[in-house]
Amino acid sequence: MNNYESHRQEKLAKEHIARKKRFIYQIALWFSIIAGIGLIVGGMIYFVARQNLVPTNSLATIESALASDDWVKGNKDAKMVFIEYSDFQCPACAFYYPLLKKISEEFGDNLAIVYRHFPLPKHQGAKPMAYAAEAAGKQGKFWEMHDMIFDNQNKWAVQSQSKIKDIVVEYAKSLELNIEQFEKDFGSKEIEQKVEGHYREGVKAGISSTPTFFLNGRILQNPKNYDELRNIINQAIDENL
């Protein structure tokens, strides 16, 4: 009886130890899994944050002098020249559009903001929209058309190529443009060549994506938000003074 009892107790103790071991093993396993996942996510955060610090092509520069047919918002003769190469169908360009609008309001005459076309080949609507903005520009409403195109980007970008012309004519009507003139300019060689010229200049400057910004001729790493963009400009103003 006693023998049996001690045997039983021994067995219980062994089982207890085994259970404890299993428990510790489980805790260690889960702990390492959670730590591993934490490390992976931490590594990604570090990697992405670092990637943003290193300019992709910091040497790319562009002539900061304005061309006579450039569209300029703000002060044409400002010391600070901010040039944007943009594509009307690019969602990232549409993201920066209200930011630049706000920048232009804040910096006013201290800044010249220039819009140049860089219609990416994969965006079928980008070129016609660039022509539409230029054609509106012929009647003094480039920026109004520019705003309208970006404001409605997600509406027209999903339409088929054949409808694009009707859409821009609609926009022209709502801007009270002379439609006959607008349609003539929209299809003109002159405007086509101007847009093509911007694109070629951009390629020469090493642009491979939109939007690409240049501040006084130097390429900028695309800022994350409004504050970052404002800081970059403020810093450049301080350096220039």
Next chain:
Amino acid sequence: MKISKTLIIIFLAASFIGFLDAAYLTVQHYLGTVPPCAITGGCATVLTSGYQKIFGIQVALLGAIYYLTLFLLAVAYLTSSRKIFILLAALATPIGFIASLWFVCLQLFVIKAICFYCMISALTSTTLFATGIMIIINYRKQMLSKVKE
């Protein structure tokens, strides 16, 4: 009787790869800049298309949570041998599969651009769905043979 180890290992691997992929996109979204539109490639178009959010939450974040949950459930099954964990995981796989199917259709027919990371996710969620079905079939067979005994 146990559910085939190979199935569980495939399940673990697919959910882990899916998690890495979705977590990368999530981190990129919250820390990175708005992806610019490059001359080639469609990630920026897809990730800024307006379809990258559901109820205001990033799809990538939801994906990361989904894959991580499946991964942890599979680990829980391996360490505890309780079938309920892997069955729960297997039963959840249609969610990811249907979501992926929807996003592939969106990319092909609506956004008309393909994002490499989203395609990886479609691949992993399809693998998980297929493995999930096999796990359930495996489990049913075992139950039936038990009943017969």
